[in-house]
Amino acid sequence: ESVKKQEINDPSDPYAAEPTRHPALQINNLKPFNAEPPPSMLSDSYITPSAIFFKRNHLPVPKVDPESYRLEIEGLPGGVASLTLKELKSCFPKHTITATLQCAGNRRSEMNKVKQVKGLNWGIAAISNATWSGARLRDVLHYYGFGPEVASGAQHVQFEGLDKDVTGTPYGASIPLNKAMSDEGDVLLAYEMNGEDLPLDHGFPVRVVVPGVVGARNVKWLGKIVVSSEESKSHWQQNDYKGFSPGTDWDTVDFKSAPAIQELPIQSAITHPAEGTSVNLSDEEVTVKGYAWSGGGREVVRVDISIDGGNTWHVAKLRTSDDGVPPAVGRAWAWKLWEINIPLPQKPQELEIVCKAVDNSYNTQPDTVAPIWNLRGVLSNAWHRVKIKVSDDLSD
Amino acid sequence: ESVKKQEINDPSDPYAAEPTRHPALQINNLKPFNAEPPPSMLSDSYITPSAIFFKRNHLPVPKVDPESYRLEIEGLPGGVASLTLKELKSCFPKHTITATLQCAGNRRSEMNKVKQVKGLNWGIAAISNATWSGARLRDVLHYYGFGPEVASGAQHVQFEGLDKDVTGTPYGASIPLNKAMSDEGDVLLAYEMNGEDLPLDHGFPVRVVVPGVVGARNVKWLGKIVVSSEESKSHWQQNDYKGFSPGTDWDTVDFKSAPAIQELPIQSAITHPAEGTSVNLSDEEVTVKGYAWSGGGREVVRVDISIDGGNTWHVAKLRTSDDGVPPAVGRAWAWKLWEINIPLPQKPQELEIVCKAVDNSYNTQPDTVAPIWNLRGVLSNAWHRVKIKVSDDLSD
Ligand SMILES: [Mo]
Numbered sequence: 001e002s003v004k005k006q007e008i009n010d011p012s013d014p015y016a017a018e019p020t021r022h023p024a025l026q027i028n029n030l031k032p033f034n035a036e037p038p039p040s041m042l043s044d045s046y047i048t049p050s051a052i053f054f055k056r057n058h059l060p061v062p063k064v065d066p067e068s069y070r071l072e073i074e075g076l077p078g079g080v081a082s083l084t085l086k087e088l089k090s091c092f093p094k095h096t097i098t099a100t101l102q103c104a105g106n107r108r109s110e111m112n113k114v115k116q117v118k119g120l121n122w123g124i125a126a127i128s129n130a131t132w133s134g135a136r137l138r139d140v141l142h143y144y145g146f147g148p149e150v151a152s153g154a155q156h157v158q159f160e161g162l163d164k165d166v167t168g169t170p171y172g173a174s175i176p177l178n179k180a181m182s183d184e185g186d187v188l189l190a191y192e193m194n195g196e197d198l199p200l201d202h203g204f205p206v207r208v209v210v211p212g213v214v215g216a217r218n219v220k221w222l223g224k225i226v227v228s229s230e231e232s233k234s235h236w237q238q239n240d241y242k243g244f245s246p247g248t249d250w251d252t253v254d255f256k257s258a259p260a261i262q263e264l265p266i267q268s269a270i271t272h273p274a275e276g277t278s279v280n281l282s283d284e285e286v287t288v289k290g291y292a293w294s295g296g297g298r299e300v301v302r303v304d305i306s307i308d309g310g311n312t313w314h315v316a317k318l319r320t321s322d323d324g325v326p327p328a329v330g331r332a333w334a335w336k337l338w339e340i341n342i343p344l345p346q347k348p349q350e351l352e353i354v355c356k357a358v359d360n361s362y363n364t365q366p367d368t369v370a371p372i373w374n375l376r377g378v379l380s381n382a383w384h385r386v387k388i389k390v391s392d393d394l395s396d
Numbered sequence: 397e398s399v400k401k402q403e404i405n406d407p408s409d410p411y412a413a414e415p416t417r418h419p420a421l422q423i424n425n426l427k428p429f430n431a432e433p434p435p436s437m438l439s440d441s442y443i444t445p446s447a448i449f450f451k452r453n454h455l456p457v458p459k460v461d462p463e464s465y466r467l468e469i470e471g472l473p474g475g476v477a478s479l480t481l482k483e484l485k486s487c488f489p490k491h492t493i494t495a496t497l498q499c500a501g502n503r504r505s506e507m508n509k510v511k512q513v514k515g516l517n518w519g520i521a522a523i524s525n526a527t528w529s530g531a532r533l534r535d536v537l538h539y540y541g542f543g544p545e546v547a548s549g550a551q552h553v554q555f556e557g558l559d560k561d562v563t564g565t566p567y568g569a570s571i572p573l574n575k576a577m578s579d580e581g582d583v584l585l586a587y588e589m590n591g592e593d594l595p596l597d598h599g600f601p602v603r604v605v606v607p608g609v610v611g612a613r614n615v616k617w618l619g620k621i622v623v624s625s626e627e628s629k630s631h632w633q634q635n636d637y638k639g640f641s642p643g644t645d646w647d648t649v650d651f652k653s654a655p656a657i658q659e660l661p662i663q664s665a666i667t668h669p670a671e672g673t674s675v676n677l678s679d680e681e682v683t684v685k686g687y688a689w690s691g692g693g694r695e696v697v698r699v700d701i702s703i704d705g706g707n708t709w710h711v712a713k714l715r716t717s718d719d720g721v722p723p724a725v726g727r728a729w730a731w732k733l734w735e736i737n738i739p740l741p742q743k744p745q746e747l748e749i750v751c752k753a754v755d756n757s758y759n760t761q762p763d764t765v766a767p768i769w770n771l772r773g774v775l776s777n778a779w780h781r782v783k784i785k786v787s788d789d790l791s792d
């Protein structure tokens with residue numbers, strides 16, 4: 001039904017020209033389009049196919065003509081620079097990284113169960129992993145005159161999308177200058193996703209990919225870059241995508257008191273089995289699968305799994321990449337998929353399966369949701385818990 | 397009594413010449429000397445006085461003659477370099493940072509309460525904050541020929557202390573090359589602590605200070621630096637100071653399966669009031685104080701305090717530094733002290749005060765100790781809990 005609505009072509013609807021989407025996606029909001037894949041599909045492949053990669057749009061998808069597309073750059077010597085797509089592709093070395101993107105609201109639905117929050121009710125699949133190719137942001141900024149003089153006055157790099165609200169205000173965000181310019185930061189002006197032109201939903205023709213950093217700063221349909229002494233003034237940078245104490249409510253919240261989310265904390269979740277699954281005693285073991293990832297290029301070094309609600313723990317087997325090559329130090333941009341077979345107890349019962357990950361700074365996930373609850377429902381990274389039933393073949 | 401033992405001068409005792417120590421220190425082990433200050437003294441000053449700065453020695457304190465001292469450097473073009481103390485002080489710019497050091501075993505006693513672990517029974521004060529001055533490690537390595545050719549073959553910088561065990565094996569550790577060489581890594585060959593020559597217990601004449609990284613890699617009485625393709629082979633790098641799953645015991649542990657601890661996770665603890673304190677209902681509020689810190693230069697952005705065991709939370713006031721200047725992005729090497737006055741409930745009862753901190757990657761502390769328990773008792777960073785009594789004046 002939702003899909004049918006898309007097909008009605010009302011020219012006054014800013015969403016009339018949205019791309020068609022994969023039917024497996026679970027739609028959280030149609031306009032703007034927000035959807036996630038079924039968890040089981042997520043852990044089926046180390047690289048998430050673009051069609052089922054989670055989609056988080058804040059505004060209508062803009063139609064951009066690649067021929068007339070210009071990327072503007074402000075805040076460097078010599079005024080405003082303007083770059084064609086062809087120039088971006090041909091004048092700078094093409095760099096490819098594998099990076100996981102995660103929405104700040106991933107797993108928000110678990111916070112909603114504690115107490116209502118404001119935001120789309122994401123499950124555990126507002127996270128996906130892809131390869132991204134493009135020019136390095138630092139190469140482009142150096143080419144246009146970035147140097148010590150600019151560095152001394154600047155602290156942020158702002159991004160503006162070509163997607164706009166009804167008043168003409170574009171989506172916007174910024175990242176710290178040191179992330180943008182670091183040799184090891186791997187920030188890309190990406191024009192390819194999984195070896196093909198960026199799909200419309202993922203920012204065609206150019207998206208900034210900021211690995212290790214919350215999805216919201218990975219601005220799609222990138223129209224403008226501004227090197228600045230200030231953060232982006234956008235709503236999404238200033239008055240959204242920030243974390244607060246569980247005691248802070250909409251009457252008391254002061255958005256200036258918290259930093260904009262950049263790097264995300266350690267995260268993991270169980271993609272298999274699904275909540276409510278029944279397994280048979282005669283199976284003797286249960287296979288548990290999931291993903292784990294941490295922000296800031298911190299590598300996941302261990303995932304602990306429990307089938308007794310967190311009393312005893314087993315260590316899962318991690319899958320680092322398709323080729324098994326470990327990430328460079330400080331540049332673990334991609335998730336790890338994990339898997340483990342755990343012996344079943346010998347009597348019918350309900351099991352609570354739990355996972356928690358550890359990164360190479362030895363940060364770990366908090367046990368429960370309530371103490372990290374926040375009014376926007378972001379940063380939901382408590383232990384993931386899935387209840388299943390072990391039943392006796394005979395008694396079934 | 398312990399102090400008296402020190403004064404008996406037995407020349408065959410490798411610990412015969414240890415320095416005298418501040419009487420307020422709580423001694424966890426005498427030989428080698430390991431001691432921490434009383435928690436209340438810890439939060440009395442933003443900069444910890446050197447005399448009460450926690451002391452964690454692995455071996456006897458070596459007596460080093462500053463005149464004949466040489467710092468050797470291996471793994472750079474031109475063979476072994478050798479540097480006098482005078483050269484270190486005069487040939488390289490003097491750089492000063494404020495940095496908190498924390499022992500990997502800080503708060504181990506809380507893990508011991510869950511199940512016995514191996515190690516010194518540290519309380520919450522195996523952490524302290526000081527100013528450190530010295531030459532930047534990167535300046536020294538560049539001076540002796542570090543360049544792209546060395547970088548292409550090296551991945552670690554190893555450190556050897558002049559402190560040795562009975563077989564002559566020195567203390568040793570290593571850090572990743574990118575931390576050592578980063579412009580923003582602030583790794584120092586420190587010869588001053590809090591504006592004076594390093595005290596004997598803190599590495600006189602030279603200690604490497606690796607801000608944001610576990611105390612164990614901040615090698616004292618530094619004798620040798622080796623730029624290498626390999627980590628330090630020392631016991632403390634290879635078979636100690638690593639984290640494991642709670643299910644791993646001494647029969648099953650494989651030290652090769654876990655990375656050496658480098659950056660430490662988010663941490664906080666309550667220094668005031670002490671466990672078991674009684675407060676009067678008529679006081680109307682209770683003042684709670686403590687410290688918070690995170691590894692890797694991640695800034696503490698919030699500390700949440702509860703006096704009802706974690707059901708409701710208040711946000712503490714943070715003290716960033718003596719001068720109030722915020723740290724540079726990614727270089728928050730120093731702790732924050734925090735304080736809050738919380739209204740008391742209106743009936744006599746026992747209160748459980750809890751604290752948890754959040755850093756600017758929005759990592760937070762786990763709720764409970766058991767799920768992060770590990771056989772070495774390191775990385776103990778669950779919520780800190782202190783029980784106090786609220787009593788009625790009249791009923792007392
Ligand atoms: Mo997001």
Ligand SMILES: [Mo]
Nearest residue numbers: 499500611612
């Ligand atoms: Mo330590």
